[in-house]
Amino acid sequence: MVSSAAPERLPDNDTVTVLREVQDRVLWLSAAIIDHANRVRPNPTGLKVGGHQASSASMVSIMTALWFARLRAEDRVSVKPHASPVLHAINYLLGDLDEKYLTTLREFGGLQSYPSRSKDPDRVDYSTGSVGIGATAPIWGALARRYVESHGGGAGTGRQYSLVGDAELDEGACWEAILDPNVAELGEVVWIVDLNRQSLDRVVPNIGATRLQGMFEAAGWQVLTVKYGRLLQDLFARPGGDALRRRIDEMPNPEYQRLLRCTPAQLRERLTTAELAPLLDTLDDETLHAAIRNLGGHDLSALLDAFDAIEDHRPTVVFAYTVKGFGLASEGHPQNHSSLLTADQLGALASRVGTSLDNPWQRFAPDSAAARLCASTAARLEREPVSLQAVPALPEDIGRTPSGRTTTQAALGRALLDLTREAPEAAELVVTLCPDVSSSTNLGGWVNKVGVWSPQERVDWFADDPETILHWREQPSGQHLELGIAEVNLVSALGELGTTWSRWGRPLLPIGVLYDPFVERALEPWSFGIYGGGQSILVGTPSGITLAPEGGAHQSVTTPSVGLEQPGCITYEPAFALDVEWTLLASLARLGRPDGTSAYLRLSTRPVDQSLAAVPTDPAARERRRRQAVAGAYPIRTAAVARPDVTLVTMGAMVTEALEAADRLDALGKHADVVCVTSPGLLFRAVQARAGQDTADTWVLESALPSERSAPMVTVLDGHPHTLAFLANVHRVRAAHLGVTRFGQSGDLESVYRHHGIDADSIIRAALDVAD
Numbered sequence: 004m005v006s007s008a009a010p011e012r013l014p015d016n017d018t019v020t021v022l023r024e025v026q027d028r029v030l031w032l033s034a035a036i037i038d039h040a041n042r043v044r045p046n047p048t049g050l051k052v053g054g055h056q057a058s059s060a061s062m063v064s065i066m067t068a069l070w071f072a073r074l075r076a077e078d079r080v081s082v083k084p085h086a087s088p089v090l091h092a093i094n095y096l097l098g099d100l101d102e103k104y105l106t107t108l109r110e111f112g113g114l115q116s117y118p119s120r121s122k123d124p125d126r127v128d129y130s131t132g133s134v135g136i137g138a139t140a141p142i143w144g145a146l147a148r149r150y151v152e153s154h155g156g157g158a159g160t161g162r163q164y165s166l167v168g169d170a171e172l173d174e175g176a177c178w179e180a181i182l183d184p185n186v187a188e189l190g191e192v193v194w195i196v197d198l199n200r201q202s203l204d205r206v207v208p209n210i211g212a213t214r215l216q217g218m219f220e221a222a223g224w225q226v227l228t229v230k231y232g233r234l235l236q237d238l239f240a241r242p243g244g245d246a247l248r249r250r251i252d253e254m255p256n257p258e259y260q261r262l263l264r265c266t267p268a269q270l271r272e273r274l275t276t277a278e279l280a281p282l283l284d285t286l287d288d289e290t291l292h293a294a295i296r297n298l299g300g301h302d303l304s305a306l307l308d309a310f311d312a313i314e315d316h317r318p319t320v321v322f323a324y325t326v327k328g329f330g331l332a333s334e335g336h337p338q339n340h341s342s343l344l345t346a347d348q349l350g351a352l353a354s355r356v357g358t359s360l361d362n363p364w365q366r367f368a369p370d371s372a373a374a375r376l377c378a379s380t381a382a383r384l385e386r387e388p389v390s391l392q393a394v395p396a397l398p399e400d401i402g403r404t405p406s407g408r409t410t411t412q413a414a415l416g417r418a419l420l421d422l423t424r425e426a427p428e429a430a431e432l433v434v435t436l437c438p439d440v441s442s443s444t445n446l447g448g449w450v451n452k453v454g455v456w457s458p459q460e461r462v463d464w465f466a467d468d469p470e471t472i473l474h475w476r477e478q479p480s481g482q483h484l485e486l487g488i489a490e491v492n493l494v495s496a497l498g499e500l501g502t503t504w505s506r507w508g509r510p511l512l513p514i515g516v517l518y519d520p521f522v523e524r525a526l527e528p529w530s531f532g533i534y535g536g537g538q539s540i541l542v543g544t545p546s547g548i549t550l551a552p553e554g555g556a557h558q559s560v561t562t563p564s565v566g567l568e569q570p571g572c573i574t575y576e577p578a579f580a581l582d583v584e585w586t587l588l589a590s591l592a593r594l595g596r597p598d599g600t601s602a603y604l605r606l607s608t609r610p611v612d613q614s615l616a617a618v619p620t621d622p623a624a625r626e627r628r629r630r631q632a633v634a635g636a637y638p639i640r641t642a643a644v645a646r647p648d649v650t651l652v653t654m655g656a657m658v659t660e661a662l663e664a665a666d667r668l669d670a671l672g673k674h675a676d677v678v679c680v681t682s683p684g685l686l687f688r689a690v691q692a693r694a695g696q697d698t699a700d701t702w703v704l705e706s707a708l709p710s711e712r713s714a715p716m717v718t719v720l721d722g723h724p725h726t727l728a729f730l731a732n733v734h735r736v737r738a739a740h741l742g743v744t745r746f747g748q749s750g751d752l753e754s755v756y757r758h759h760g761i762d763a764d765s766i767i768r769a770a771l772d773v774a775d
Contacts, residue, residue: 019303021373022067028096030063032091033059033088036054036106037343039105040109053109054088054343056339057342058083061300061327062082064306064325064329066082066089068303075383076161077160078164081163081165083167084134087114088108096377097381129535130534130536133527134171135176136527138174138194139177140495141163142181142318143496146185146500150456157509158503158506161191163193164193164194176528186318190314191315192318193313193321194320199327201337212228216228216322225318227309227319229306229309234294234297235251243281246276250274262274263335306323333348392509393596395429397422397592398425398426403421403584404581405417405580405581407613409610410610412545414579415444415516415542418583418584418587419433419435429512432595434500435516436493436497437515438492441483441485446516447473454480455484456477460478497513498531498535499532499537502537504599505597513594516542519546520546520557533570534571541603542603545557545607546607547559548747548756558746558747564723566605574683576605576606576683578653578655581613582632582679607721617639634685635683637681646712647675648673648714648770649773650714650736652716652718654726654727667767671767678708690732723744728740737773745759
């Protein structure tokens, strides 16, 4: 059985002695893994393989102390990208990685460049690599764990650690997450900052550690600093020690880093002052050389003390001062980021840590204290296998046929409410997220129905106000999360809520709703969440220039093709309310399972006459329409001739203009078929599959664009025209492609559509041109 108890504590001196031996072996293995990839493994192309020996070395002490002395099975760790070889070295010593993989770093099918949950062969808790995103993931992982626990349980407990490079704190994503009001209550979150004061290109002149500490404190975090090791602390306690501390504290970062490259004689020359001379004269060369690099982030005792001081009622950040390249010949060099040890330097390292170039992957002797520590650590960190719960059955069609005029945005809220009645067990797994736009994206009814999630119940002071329409009931049973106005936070949380099926076997159906113009701002973290196994639905609404009164700043031109191009995602842009229901249900059904996939729905605030959908009344014909809509497209109007003069292909809000143009073309004696596209991405996959370049179904192409009705084509959408341009190649017909290619401006829809050439008049002109 897996135990969640804290690791057994040896007497302090014994613990540190054995940990130091493990630390040296981890340092060696991480350096050797990178060296083999670059120097030993054949490389016929001669292209750089890469790896980061120095960035790994600065993390070795921290990760050794954490894994081998304090980590528990229920804890999760996000490892800074460039320290991935350290993680693999540790997993190897713990028996979680076969020796054959140590020679495969950055090789096809081998160890990934950066930690990957889905691609690495050993245990990786969080995928990292996109700077700032992996660092913040444990914050949203903690939120997801708490949410699961308050909705049926099964996620257990445990801390969520982030091992962060100090330069990574330059990323705005870090501060967006740190400042979110929800985060101050997450006591299980611990960040450990590798404060080596170097970035990729240089020694950072002023890392501003005091300023960073103050920013974390202002956000409600516990701040711990591990600056100096025991040797330096002992020197500080001697006569003249205060002057030595002041000298080191006050020198700029580049000056300190230069000292790391000095010989003992050069150190004495640079440090000696009248005030410091008496103390320095008592130190031999070896002690002086060791003292100048004796920072807290490499002192195992100091690190363990800091880990033991972590509180559990608020998030914690530990600033661990380190040396980039610690223990390597390249330590402290300003250009050591991607540098490699020479063969002689690697041999010297092997001799120092007691290993061999001839047998680089040797483990500890079975009867050694280090081997026993590895074995006990492996047993302590063993986790029970995850048993995946199935998502309750979801309906494919709720059975309503919307009438009147409504928007696809409004249809989303209605579909969610319908789901609570038609499939309550599945609806209980739905969790929605908004960055302060719940009311303006038509989620008010849903929020009133299910409530707002909070770790503890809060008083709704407006519950008795008769003019309050949106009721903000915050409670652990709520199913809506409201974040601040930070789209990166929204999709980062969305990604972690979408991984609960693989972390704890407890699937959720997460839906994030934000204004479509801001999807691109959120795209990188959402994409990285998908890469890490997060399955979710992102809804962008309002979209396009249809949000005309808001002007050119609030438009989304490229998002239709972004959805088409995003791996691990199916994109939909429904035209009608019923299309929203069908595609939403299909998207929900793809979540929370090993072969699942995410979805992106692009919705509109433009009211559309629902009778234009001409939904078949016959049950079999209705089901055929549903299957077509979910598969990517359906014919919405077929001209009463053997072959039309032109095919109008439209998507989303532009269906009204396309149908109007078809009517007017008919009056001009030009017969037009109209095809309504719901998913350009699925259609493109079908085209690729038809050419043998994909495995998708192809039937939708003949269903929506039958070969016997092939005709010149006009495509039109409220987005970039290239999104649908590939459809002309289905039957290799003449085509014109209408859409939005430049920034818009405020105005009424008629004026704005005319300005961009996507109004009915423009469609007719294009149709007459291609049909002639």
